[in-house]
Amino acid sequence: MMKNTYAFLLSALCCVTLSACNDQSRQSLEQSNLNDFTLTSSEVSDGGDLPITYTCDGQSISPPLNWSGAPNATKYYALIMDHKAPEGMHWYWTMYNIAADKTQIKAGETLGEVGSNSVNDLNQYAPPCSKGPGEKSYTYTVYALSAPVTFNSNTKVDRSALLAAIKDITLDTASMTVKYSRSTNSAEHKPDSKPTPEG
Secondary structure, three states: OHHHHHHHHHHHHHHHHHHHHHHHHHHHHHHHHHOOOEEEOOOOOOOOEOOHHHOOOOOOOOOOEEEEOOOOOOOEEEEEEEEEEOOEEEEEEEEEEEEOOOOEEOOOOOOOEEOOOOOOOOOOOOOOOOOOOOOEEEEEEEEEEOOOOOOOOOOOOOHHHHHHHHOOOEEEEEEEEEEEOOOHHHHHOOOOOOOOOOO
16 A cells, blocks of 8 residues: 555656646747747848849849847847858858847948958948859848957958857857849849949
8 A cells, every 4th residue: 555655656746747847848948939039031031032122133232131039148240141152152241240239230231340242352242143053042140249249450351250250259140041043134234333243
């Protein structure tokens, strides 16, 4: 009888413990879902086609972006837009030291400090303008940072320099990938006033 009572109590204790663990796991998962760091755009969805406006065949301006769910300890943001080409990585947009109270970038807007692009080596947005055939993928990544990014005055802030500088202060990242394929018509009739980048 005592043995059965002990077994019953042990079973009940296990059930209570498992229930508590399940509740804790569910709460942790719900909290995690609430804190998911996401990047979106009002003009294009993840995996969607980049509107021509934001390429060299359109207005050559940067697209609007929105982010949410960054860690509470976030002090600044950084942003990189890049494309992995067969010959190596190309980058079109590098920004850093974006204030933590910012949660969006409007079309054509600049926030924080701007680094270089691999198209013309200038500190500005370079619109996609692929000279090669086929569809290309471009990825926007926002980095939530625990501290400001600092560089020596003579540092050339390109993609690799920025990634190295934020390696130990990145709390979380959020990415969105878009596609763009230049038509023969758009390539032949590209406005003279637009940049002529590759990638």
